[in-house]
Amino acid sequence: MLDTRTLGRRAGSMREISRTIVAESRIGLDLIAIEQGTDVELDLRLEAVSEGVLVTGSVRADVVGECSRCLEPFDDRIDLRLTELFAYPDSTTEQTTEEDEIYRVVDDHIDLEPVVIDVVGLELPLQPLCSPDCLGLCAECGVRLAIAGSGHSHEILDPRWAGLAEKISAEPADTELVDQEVKEN
Incomplete structure (x- = not known):
């Protein structure tokens, strides 16, 4: 007062x-x-x-x-x-x-x-930042991007292709047989 x-x-x-x-x-x-x-x-x-x-x-x-x-x-x-x-x-x-x-x-x-x-x-800002160039968090693992380094990345597979990728990675021997059959024909 x-x-x-x-x-x-x-x-x-x-x-x-x-x-x-x-x-x-x-x-x-x-x-x-x-x-x-x-x-x-x-x-x-x-x-x-x-x-x-x-x-x-x-x-x-x-x-x-x-x-x-x-x-x-x-x-x-x-x-x-x-x-x-x-x-x-x-x-x-x-x-x-x-x-x-x-x-x-x-x-x-x-x-x-x-x-x-x-x-x-x-x-006061509604969305305050610790610094104007703050990179935030990685959307995949949650690590601070400022300390993660420039090479930080995650292999992200489209969920629509997940079944095919699973089949391909689960049967590596079968792909060799297919390659061999292609060579023979």
Whole structure:
């Protein structure tokens, strides 16, 4: 919660805030998030405007995730931009918007937690990668392709030909007889 009383309501007044908070709960998506207990750095500028308080700045934090291709855990850091208007009570903006459409100044305080949760959730990738060139897992055996080497492959036989391949590999002596008969004729 940020107290806006020292900012005042005169349009154009401004205050800068740098603060480090601790994430009280996990913030993010299924495969990538800011973990509970992680420091979240906020560098913000609060500006009084005619309809409320405009908050701009950056949010930085360490994130942990699981690669969507190779399933390996990884660490990263995010640096997000934040721009949000908090409407004053009884302002035109507050009166003409639904309750969940805009954030509001309540008792001269701003609650940044829902804003940070929204910004982080919108900016994190739905399918995070440990590196942009991650090759993922082998579809046949599940080994990480990054450690498997360039020669990693599997002989894949079309299931429609499996019966014929089984017959050919099971009777190597018979093929010699066929070859011999062909030579004799």
